[in-house]
Amino acid sequence: MKAERYMDEDTLIRKSIKVLIDTLGPVKTIRFLNLPRKKRIESVKRHREWQKMLDKDKFFNEVFGSTEG
Numbered sequence: 001m002k003a004e005r006y007m008d009e010d011t012l013i014r015k016s017i018k019v020l021i022d023t024l025g026p027v028k029t030i031r032f033l034n035l036p037r038k039k040r041i042e043s044v045k046r047h048r049e050w051q052k053m054l055d056k057d058k059f060f061n062e063v064f065g066s067t068e069g
Helices: 009-024 026-033 043-053 056-064
Strands: none
Touching: 009 026
8 A cells, every 4th residue: 555645835735726727728727826715614513403404303314213113
């Protein structure tokens, strides 16, 4: 088994940008790199929002299997 070696960050960035430019072209690459990032929701708030949308019975059936029948 061959041992993997991590690239240093500068090499990784240069190679990644070259792949993007070769694939997308320079204009779309710059556009991609400048896309705004979505602001992360605090984890407890995100979990509470997920719970509001949750159908408890459906969720339990999917996780644990139906206990009916």
